[in-house]
Amino acid sequence: MPAPRVNFRGRGPRCLVSTHLVDSVQVSQVPANTHRETFRPLADFPPDIWGDYFMSLSFNNSELKSSSKQVEALKEKVKGMLKDCIDQVEKIMLINDLCRLGLSYHFEDEIQELLSYHFHSMSKLIDDEDLDLHTVATIFQVFRLHGYPMHHGKHHFPIFHANGLNYNIRIIINTVDFDSDVFNKFTDDEGEFKEELASDVKGLIRLYEASQFRINGEKILDEALVFTTKHLQSSLAKQSTGSHIREYIENALNRPYHKGMPRVEARQYISLYEQDESPNETLLNFAKLDFNRVQCLYQQELGTLSSWSKEMNIASRLPYARNRMVEIFFWAVGFYFEPRYASARNIFAKLLIILGFIDDTYDAYGTFEELECFTHAIQRWDICALDQLPEDYLKILYGAVLNVYDEVDRMESNNGRCYSMSFTKDELKKIVVSYLMEAKWTKEGYMPTFDEYLEIALHSSAAVLVIAQVLVGMEEADANVFEWLRTGESKSLTAINLIARLYDDIATNEDEEKRGLVACGIKCYMKQYGVSKEEAIQEFRRRLGIAWNELNQEFITRPRVVPIQILERVVNIARVIDLTYKDEDGFTMSEKILKHHISNVLIHPVPV
Template sequence: METQAHLTAITNQQNNYRRRANFPPSLWGCSFASFSFPQTEFESYNRKVEVLKENVKDMLMASTKDPAEHIEFINLLCRLGVSYHFDDEIENSLKQIFDDLPDLLEKHDFDLYTVSLLFRVLRQHGFKIPCVVFDKFKDTNGEFKKTIINDVKSILGLYEASFLGVHGEQVLDEALVYTKANLESSAMQSSPRLADHIRNALIRPFHKGVPRIEARKYISFYEEEESRNDTLLKFAKIDFNRVQLLHQQELSILSRWWNDLNFAEEFPYARDRIVEIYFWANGIHFEPQYAFSRMMATKYTKIVSLVDDTYDAYASFEEIQRFTNAIERCSMNAIDQLPADYMKVLYKALLNLFNETENDMGKQGRSYASNYVKEAFKELVRGYHAEAEWADKCHVPTFDEYVRNGLATSAYGVIMAASFLGMEEVAGGEEYEWLKCNPKIIKAGKMIGRLMNDIVGHEDEQKRGDCASGVECYMKQYDASEKKAIEEIEKMDVNAWKDINEDCMRPTNAPMLLLQHFVNLIRVTDVIYGNDDDAYTIPSSLKDYVTLLYIEQVPLYE
């Protein structure tokens, strides 16, 4: 049995050569903690939403007379962020459209825009409309007809549809190349409003965008549409502001939780990012009914971030070994084996969160859920430990070995297991087992999360002595340059999205709702790491999004 004096000596020795990442400070501090929920304003929004919702529902039902108009209206509901009010109606409508598809396509000579819209909306809801619907827009040489080249609306629609492809759909691969080149040219010749819309799509197509961000942007775009539906626009604006109040309240509660823990002071080496973590959780599902999911996902992801920074940027390997062993035990009795006070504080916080989860799930009769979260956390820490061991031994694993371990260190397992806590209506034991077994869609998403992080962060990580990232591992295994390694990893990202799309096509192996929320997690990752920097580490990169979603209301003009 080691004495406390011996453990203290170990810590003092480690303190002499600790690494420091020098992460940027928080942009937000305590600014959200003082939020006071405006109950009167919220109730006013609620009343207006209920009235407008019935009007919009009537419009949705009336549009069924014209298939093209109906799919356009459903698309507007999705893009404006209010489709969740009409999930059942949209589900029934799309199922009917899909079942009647052969007759619809035979009776109606839909143009490219309508076919593209039909394709994208159906596939985004899991209905696998065949890609041969685009064949009629190709000439005898197998190329897209020149008659469509000046139709920017149709070209943009085809571009957006091309991201819903699965493996083996060459026509969609060709469509992406064709439309991207044309849109880049069109953006320079279009009106400022349309040019901005095109550039946004080129940076991040709708299928890869975070729904809440996309809705806020589209509200502004749609407001300038001459043929806009003012009732629908008003509904979207008021509902956005209504839901924003709930998000501000959640962010306030979480900010106070974080401040009460005083972890920004306890762990000065770590990234202080409670607002950015909430942005991550909120991106998975923004709808009001998932408040508990967002709260738990935020808390767990914040603790994950602390452990990650501890392993990567502060702790010695001996301390890491001891902390990993303590996590395996998950018992307060293991706290004495930890050599440093800061580790004891972190360990105790994690155990308290586990206990909180067990109590909450026990009240719901879902005690099994807390066990799945705990096991997912253990798996994650084992992955972090493997990386720390590689760094300690200056070992560069093969790329394949790195990716296998990266499925755990993506942290997706913990984030989704925590999100499931607030989804009792669809996330039972069977769904947790599905998540644990790493089906194709989960593997693909985890790989994207791990490797996108590596692409933007590997240079800084190498400077501070982290283990080799996926980029370095690929370079070594395949004797490739850094540029070549990144190019090949980006191709893997494209193929992984095709795996994800395929697993979202019906019949699915998990509830569609869970699949959609997992895809949203990947979409948030694309926003965090998809602009050539690590927006979680560099919080200024997310500042505009945080302002857009949680600070600025949508202007209302009565």
């Protein structure tokens, strides 16, 4: 029995598929009366844990309006704080708090203007001033988080407008070197970090988090990761259970800020910030009110999506598949939490719900012959193909695919964006062909080489398709962005494929062994290279680190045609993958892995 797929397709992310790969599986229509296997690779998926909860919620619009007014008043107050703050370092520290409290989206213009203005002098300031490790690491992290480069010469920065959109208008400025060498002041004559830093726990935490922004070749940050991990683990053992600093250390080691889903991190940081010795009460109240206000908006969106899902009535008619509407919407919040992306979240959720049913049909129900028929029908993309499908469940699924895609296509075409769904539809056609290849391996009990496995595995997770679905409803994603996506010539696209694939293979290898699966990534690697499972996992983790570094590098040296908001979505996809699949298959085992986070972000308000 094949294991439930994880990541976006279950088996890991995949990049753009080449023509020869599409042609490598011959898709033939199977007549309705052709003999088919009766064995179905059923997976005993856990049921939906949410039911109609979000449809049952009621909303007090007057309270929401009152909350919005309070938020606007606090927003103006914080704008004044940003404007009136004279000290450069204090200003950067304020920006850091705004980011971590989930408030920075209110001040995109102001933050970009301030960072651009101070960037050229920051390296000299760090050299001249007696700044401690915590401060330097925070400054470094804030600039990297906002996509600032580390090279001499000219670089393009986006101009942000009041509505938060980027219209690809650029300015060219001269930049100075502001790289990881800023940490040299904390090393000894041998180039090693000074041992006296071991007692600076807050500085270690921030240096550890700064090291997550490293790119390949930044040796000092590689060393910082090793140094801080060692001493934070040692310090953790000395901290009393439930202490404030212990919680900071545990959170950082478990999931550093850079790899955390923004809304989950904001909820967590609000609680920690409140326990600080002297929190800024204006920021704290602002963060609480805004988090709860936005949570209410999410609940309304989920109520609407739940009604749509119930009216479509596909989950009850395809009971073999996972019903994960709430988890999918939670992912959408992870990709773009800002209120202005409500329409994009709705579109993405609908498209991924359909992809989830397709995924489970290939993995956990269809026979190979039935799947050949369905793959052929997807290539035709014609309602007339429905009558040629041999089973009612395939007709239900095929009709849903056409209906949902056509619904979104009409919306996008009316907005002059027909290119977005054209690409998305083409990518789905390629994805199902790779799904069919994996079904063929399962049927034949075939174990491919790792290289052969990876060629399919880096595609059939549907990472590129998911990125496209994320971008469909975004105004910033113009035709140039979809052309960038189509070419696949991007370090970030390659990196996100590997990140999702490797997380999945490491997390699910034991379950796959128990289920007797043959074509598993770790098994294929062990066979091709003659290594143990432990050695294979170690190599996968090494590649995973490199992939994150590549993702970081493209974010700070981004292509001209790609606004920073687009690359932020790609990074956010990696963050959601980490949250969902770092330890186990959280999409399948939602109650165990995701329920707590979903409840904190979508259900339980922050105590005010």
